[in-house]
Amino acid sequence: MKKVTIHIMPKQGVLDPQGKAIQTSLNALGFSEVEAVQTGKLVELFVEEHADIDRRVGEMCDKLLVNPVMEDYHVDVEEAVRP
Amino acid sequence: MKKVTIHIMPKQGVLDPQGKAIQTSLNALGFSEVEAVQTGKLVELFVEEHADIDRRVGEMCDKLLVNPVMEDYHVDVEEAVRP
Numbered sequence: 001m002k003k004v005t006i007h008i009m010p011k012q013g014v015l016d017p018q019g020k021a022i023q024t025s026l027n028a029l030g031f032s033e034v035e036a037v038q039t040g041k042l043v044e045l046f047v048e049e050h051a052d053i054d055r056r057v058g059e060m061c062d063k064l065l066v067n068p069v070m071e072d073y074h075v076d077v078e079e080a081v082r083p
Numbered sequence: 084m085k086k087v088t089i090h091i092m093p094k095q096g097v098l099d100p101q102g103k104a105i106q107t108s109l110n111a112l113g114f115s116e117v118e119a120v121q122t123g124k125l126v127e128l129f130v131e132e133h134a135d136i137d138r139r140v141g142e143m144c145d146k147l148l149v150n151p152v153m154e155d156y157h158v159d160v161e162e163a164v165r166p
Contacts, residue, residue, distance in 0.1 A: 007125060022148070031143055033131040035084070040092060040109070040125035043105065048116040060114055063106070070118065082119060083108060 003080030004057050006071045008057050008066055009040035040071075046082055053077060085130050086163030087140050091149055091156045092123035123154075129165055136160060 002010045016026050016038055023037040043065055050056060057075055084129055093099050099121055106120040126148055133139060149156045 009125065009127070009134055019097075019126075025147055026143055029143075031139065033133050033139070034128050035131060036129040038127040040127070042092065042123035043102075044092070044121040045109075045117050046119040046122070048118060050116050056114065057114070060109055060117075063112055064108055064134075065106050083093075 001080055001082055002049065002053060003078050004045040004047055004053070005041065005076045005078075006045070006057070006061060006065060006073055007076075008043065008071050009038060010070055011072050013072040014070050046080060084163055084165055085131055085132065085136060086161050087128040087136070088159045088161075089126040089128070089144060089148060089156055090123065090138070090159075091126065091154050092121060093153060094155050097153050129163060 019037040019039045022039065023034055026034045026037070045057070045060070047053060047057075054077070055077070057077075061073055061075075062068070093118075102120040102122045105122065106117055109117045109120070116141060128140070128143070130140075137158070137160070144156055144158075145151070
């Protein structure tokens with residue numbers, strides 16, 4: 001079994017109001033060293049062993065998980081046991 | 084400037100309906116090798132150099148970013164330029 005972790009972030013220049021809200025809140029709490037915040041999504045897939053896992057995961061991102069107009073992503077694959 | 088990446092995932096046993104919905108959709112699209120899905124959040128902070136960055140980020144997570152009842156997190160720190 002493989003664990004596939006997909007990191008999805010808004011593309012450069014896309015507005016991220018949640019990130020802006022977090023930055024404002026952290027600054028208000030006294031964390032003035034925080035100068036920018038971006039938020040994104042994590043998707044962990046637990047996948048049966050498959051010869052062509054990278055291509056299959058690319059298809060999953062294109063068809064369902066990622067909006068290519070707004071978002072960039074990268075993928076890590078590691079060995080795992082089922083959660 | 085440091086880039087601090089916080090990976091926030093639901094704790095083991097906490098219901099994750101979004102993950103379940105993604106799994107069902109992927110299976111319906113023909114990706115039958117996907118056996119479990121978990122979703123989480125990514126928060127990237129761009130932070131001024133600070134002597135005690137690990138402790139400060141821990142405080143940010145405790146005070147604002149993470150719900151310790153429902154969520155686990157881990158933190159990566161790396162050098163970065165401001166986005």
